[in-house]
Amino acid sequence: MNISAKKRILIVCAHLGPAVCGLGGFPTAAGAQTAVSLPASGAISVAVSAMPSPAVLTDAELEKRVKTALHADPYFYDEHVNVSVERGAVVLSGLVFSDEDLQDAIRIARTAAGNRPVIDNLSINDGRRR
Numbered sequence: 435m436n437i438s439a440k441k442r443i444l445i446v447c448a449h450l451g452p453a454v455c456g457l458g459g460f461p462t463a464a465g466a467q468t469a470v471s472l473p474a475s476g477a478i479s480v481a482v483s484a485m486p487s488p489a490v491l492t493d494a495e496l497e498k499r500v501k502t503a504l505h506a507d508p509y510f511y512d513e514h515v516n517v518s519v520e521r522g523a524v525v526l527s528g529l530v531f532s533d534e535d536l537q538d539a540i541r542i543a544r545t546a547a548g549n550r551p552v553i554d555n556l557s558i559n560d561g562r563r564r
Contacts, residue, residue: 493519496550500524503546510538515556517543527555 491499497519504512514529524547530536536556543552 493522496524496547500543500546503542504539507538507542510535510542512539515539519550520553523551523553525553525555528557529559530556531559531561533558 497517501512501517504510504515504517511531515526516528518525518527524543526539526543530539536554536558539556540552540554
C-alpha cells in the first residue's frame, strides 16, 4: 500500500468517524462492517453497515452501549460509575476522581449515546479528607 492510499483511508475514516472504522475509543459492534476499496484509478468506494442509531435502541441496549464504551476506554476507570437510562436519557451517577475524569465520562457517554441526552449526577472524590 503506497502513501497516497494510506492517506485516502485516513480521510475516509475521518469522514465516517473513528467508531465506524474501528479506530476510536468505542469498539465497533460485531455486526458493523466497513469496506474500503482503493482501486488504481484513485476513486474511493466505501460500503458501511453500521450499528443501529441510538434513536432505535431500546433503553436496555443504550445502557449496555454506554457501559461498554466507558469500560472500553483504556484511560477511564469506570468501576465507580453507574449508568442508567431514564425516559430515554442516559444518567451517569457514582464517583470519579478528578475533573478530567468527569469530563471524560461525559464525553464517552455522549459519543456512545448519539442524540440522546446525558445527565451528569457524578461526584468528584479527589481522595482528600474533608
